Amino acid sequence: MPLTPDFYDYPWKAPERVSLDHRFVSVVWPDGATLAAFDRWLYENAVGVGTDVATREGLMDPAHHGPGSAVVEATLVEDVLEVAFADGQLGRFHPGWLHHVATGKHLASSWLPEAVPWTAADLPAPPDHHGPDVLAGGEALAAWLNDLVRYGLARLRGLPDDPDVGLQLGALVGAVRDTNFGPIWDVKADVTFAGSADTNSTANSALRLGPHADLPTRETPPGFQFLHCLVNETEGGFSTMTDGHALVDALRVEHPEHYQALTTLRWVFFNRGPGLDHRWSGPMIDHGVQGAPLTLRAFYPVRGFPDMEPEDMPRAYDAMAVFSEMAADSRFQISYPFAPGDMVGFDNRRILHGRDAYASGGARHLRGVYIDHDEIRSATRVANRRLGNASDQNAKTSSRSERTTP
Numbered sequence: 001m002p003l004t005p006d007f008y009d010y011p012w013k014a015p016e017r018v019s020l021d022h023r024f025v026s027v028v029w030p031d032g033a034t035l036a037a038f039d040r041w042l043y044e045n046a047v048g049v050g051t052d053v054a055t056r057e058g059l060m061d062p063a064h065h066g067p068g069s070a071v072v073e074a075t076l077v078e079d080v081l082e083v084a085f086a087d088g089q090l091g092r093f094h095p096g097w098l099h100h101v102a103t104g105k106h107l108a109s110s111w112l113p114e115a116v117p118w119t120a121a122d123l124p125a126p127p128d129h130h131g132p133d134v135l136a137g138g139e140a141l142a143a144w145l146n147d148l149v150r151y152g153l154a155r156l157r158g159l160p161d162d163p164d165v166g167l168q169l170g171a172l173v174g175a176v177r178d179t180n181f182g183p184i185w186d187v188k189a190d191v192t193f194a195g196s197a198d199t200n201s202t203a204n205s206a207l208r209l210g211p212h213a214d215l216p217t218r219e220t221p222p223g224f225q226f227l228h229c230l231v232n233e234t235e236g237g238f239s240t241m242t243d244g245h246a247l248v249d250a251l252r253v254e255h256p257e258h259y260q261a262l263t264t265l266r267w268v269f270f271n272r273g274p275g276l277d278h279r280w281s282g283p284m285i286d287h288g289v290q291g292a293p294l295t296l297r298a299f300y301p302v303r304g305f306p307d308m309e310p311e312d313m314p315r316a317y318d319a320m321a322v323f324s325e326m327a328a329d330s331r332f333q334i335s336y337p338f339a340p341g342d343m344v345g346f347d348n349r350r351i352l353h354g355r356d357a358y359a360s361g362g363a364r365h366l367r368g369v370y371i372d373h374d375e376i377r378s379a380t381r382v383a384n385r386r387l388g389n390a391s392d393q394n395a396k397t398s399s400r401s402e403r404t405t406p
C-alpha cells in the first residue's frame with residue numbers, strides 16, 4: 001500500500017489508464033474523473049522522494065528542482081501509479097489519494113457545507129442542538145458544527161450551570177481566541193438601577209445594541225462568538241441576529257449605489273480603552289480575496305473616523321444608514337429571548353448581532369468566548385471526514401471532472 005502525503009485513509013479507486021503527455025501524467029478513472037498531474041508536483045508529493053516519511057511534509061525547496069524532477073515513465077502496477085523520475089528515484093501514488101485531488105476534495109472549501117443565506121422567513125429561530133450531546137462529541141458535535149458553517153448560527157440548549165463551559169467548547173474544537181477582554185468574558189448587567197451599571201462597554205449596560213459585529217478594530221475580527229446564558233431575570237432585552245449574506249445580496253440588488261459605497265469606502269475603527277490602541281481601517285462590507293469569508297465591519301461604538309476623501313462622506317453616511325436600517329428590518333432580523341443554559345454561537349464576521357433595550361430590571365449574565373473560523377472549519381472537516389457524512393453531499397467539489405494540479 002503506497003503511503004500518502006498525509007495521515008488519512010482513502011478508499012481504493014483503481015484508475016482505468018495513465019499516460020505521459022509532455023510534463024503531465026494523465027490519470028483517468030472509470031467514473032470519468034481525470035487528473036493531469038504536473039511532474040514537479042508529483043515529485044514533491046512522492047513519499048520518500050519529495051515528502052518526508054515521518055512528517056509527511058514537503059522536503060523540496062523550490063530552487064532545488066531541476067532536470068532530475070522530470071518524469072521518465074508512468075505506469076500502473078496493480079492499480080498503483082508508479083512514476084520513474086529522471087534522477088533514478090521511483091514515486092508510488094495511492095489511487096484513492098489521486099482521485100480525491102481529481103475530484104476537488106483537497107481544496108480549502110472541501111468537507112464543509114456551503115453557506116446558506118437566510119432571511120427571517122427562512123430561519124425564524126436559531127437551529128437548536130442539545131448542549132450535553134454536542135459536548136460529548138460524535139455525530140451531535142458534527143451536526144452542530146455543520147449548522148454553524150452553513151447558517152452562521154446555531155444554539156445549544158440545556159447546558160450545565162458551569163461558567164467555564166465556553167472554554168470546554170473551545171478545547172473541543174481547537175482553541176479560543178484571546179483578546180483584551182480575556183479568553184472568556186462576561187456580559188453582565190444589573191439593570192435595577194435603570195441602566196446605570198458601572199461599565200466601560202455599551203454591552204454591559206441596559207441600552208439597546210443595534211446590529212453589529214464585534215472587534216472590527218482588528219485586521220481579522222474574531223470568526224465566531226459564543227454567548228452562554230447563566231442568568232436572565234430581565235424582561236425584554238431579546239437577542240437579535242441578521243444574516244449578512246442575505247443582507248449584502250439584497251443591498252447589491254436593491255441599492256447598488258450604497259453597495260458600491262459600503263464595499264469601497266473605508267472607516268477607521270478603534271478601541272478607546274485606557275492602555276489600548278487597536279485600530280483598523282476597512283470597508284463595512286469586505287469580501288476580501290477570493291475564497292475569503294465575508295467580513296462585515298459594523299459597530300458604531302468603536303467606529304472612529306472616515307478614511308476617505310471629504311466628497312465621499314455624504315454618500316458613505318447615507319449608505320451606512322440604509323445598511324443599518326435594513327439590518328434591523330423584520331425582513332432580515334430575527335429576535336428571541338435568552339434562557340439560562342442556552343449558548344448561541346454565530347459567525348461574528350457574517351452575522352450582525354444585537355440586543356433590544358431591557359423592559360424591566362433584574363440580573364442578566366452571559367459569558368462569551370471567541371473561536372476563529374480556522375478552528376471551526378478544521379473541526380468541521382475532521383468531523384465530516386471521520387463520519388463520512390459529508391463525503392459526497394456536503395463536500396463542495398468542482399463542477400468539472402477534469403483537474404490540473406498547480
Ligand SMILES: [Fe+2]
Binds near residue numbers: 203212213214353
Ligand atoms: Fe457584540
